Amino acid sequence: MISILGVTRKSRFSPNHVGNDAAIFNEVILKLTEKGASVEICNEDEFLAATTVKQENILTMGRTKTLVKKLQILQSSGAHVLNSGFGIENCFRKNMTLKLLEGGIPYPKSIVISTVADIQSIFEKLKGKGVWIKRGDFHAIHKEDVTFAGSLREAQHILNEYALRGIKEAVISEHLSGDLLKFYAVRDTDFFFYFYPYEHNHHKYDLYQQINDEVVHFPFDLVKLKQAANSAAELLDVHIYGGDVIIDSNGDFHIIDLNDWPSFAPCRTEAAEAIAQMVYHKFTEKNHNAERTS
CATH class of the missing domain: 3.30.1490.20 (ATP-grasp fold, A domain)
Known part of the structure; x- marks a missing residue:
């Protein structure tokens, strides 16, 4: 049996999505326990206050900067962390922008x-x-x-x-004109879900819709978008991720944002299963490798 520590996200880091973020996390934890994992849950403050962490496997939605640094220290000492503490930091805006531009990802x-x-x-x-x-x-x-x-x-x-x-x-x-598309994905799986958020009232702030153009449904190459999203996730070192894309009238696209562990609200059930399978496989694989080398 693998033992996992799950760290929830502070509500201030879930603008307009507090309930959705909690829901996907809880569903993933449920599926992990169904697979036989032993999971202990704590919040960000409890994680930071803990002097020791007994679990070698940490599944986290946390984003507090001090928490991210603690995750990185634990990782460097051999802990298995998803999303990686280094990956979470890479998704901070400046870091993400520089890494995606340097990595050749289509970005504004x-x-x-x-x-x-x-x-x-x-x-x-x-x-x-x-x-x-x-x-x-x-x-x-x-x-x-x-x-x-x-x-x-x-x-x-x-x-x-x-x-x-x-x-x-x-x-x-x-500013790029075109269709705004939102996607959710889980690296090292086939899971990839996309939709047009303005058509589902799934946008954080109404003002954004007034600035962006109306949805036209410009045709685009879905395979290329999946490849670009996966490449961006690899560059940033995140496995559970989502982002926003602008698709222009020529079908060209630019990823304008990429986040570690978004809400997956429109596809929660399917996403939770994909996340749980990936997490269970990664942690089991790493634990077996550690046992062989010890």
């Missing part, structure tokens, strides 16, 4: 900038309909953490507000 033109800088030259370089300004140090927690600016004055104001909030860096990305 983007520039990392200090929040106390003058944004004029960057705005003019990326200008089109406008630019997206995103906090660079973390995921979006508040709706202001990902903001559209249609003018230079608006862009500078948003950047200044970030500085006042203590956010030191921002990612400035070009």
Whole structure:
């Protein structure tokens, strides 16, 4: 029997998806126990307060920066962690942007900038309909953490507000026109689910829909999208992931966001089974390998 510690996610890291995030986690845990795993659950604060962790296998939705560092230390000492603590950190906005651009993943033109800088030259370089300004140090927690600016004055104001909030860096990305598509996937499995969120009222903030174009259903190559998503997940070192894509009128696409362990809300049952199978296989395989080398 494999022993697993499951770490839940703080509600502040689940904007508009607290219930959905808890639901997918609980369903995965249930399926793991049905497969014979022994699972102990704790929250982020309890995990951080623990002086020792007896389990060698950790399944986590946690995102607190101190928690991520603790996961990394445990991993470096031989613990098996999904998603990897290093992968979770790679999904912080600045890290994700730089890694995906460097890795050749189709991603919007983007520039990392200090929040106390003058944004004029960057705005003019990326200008089109406008630019997206995103906090660079973390995921979006508040709706202001990902903001559209249609003018230079608006862009500078948003950047200044970030500085006042203590956010030191921002990612400035070009605005891309086209269909917004959301996907969920589990690496090393065949599971891949996609849908158009505006058609299912599954978007975090109504303002985004007003800025993005209406859905046209431009044709695109699903195989290529799956390959790009998988390559992005490998680059970032995450196994349980999801993201957002813009598909233009030519069928070309750009991944605009990729997250560690999203809600999987529209496909929870199928996703939970895929996640549980992958996790059980990975932990069992690693435990057997560790026994052979000990």
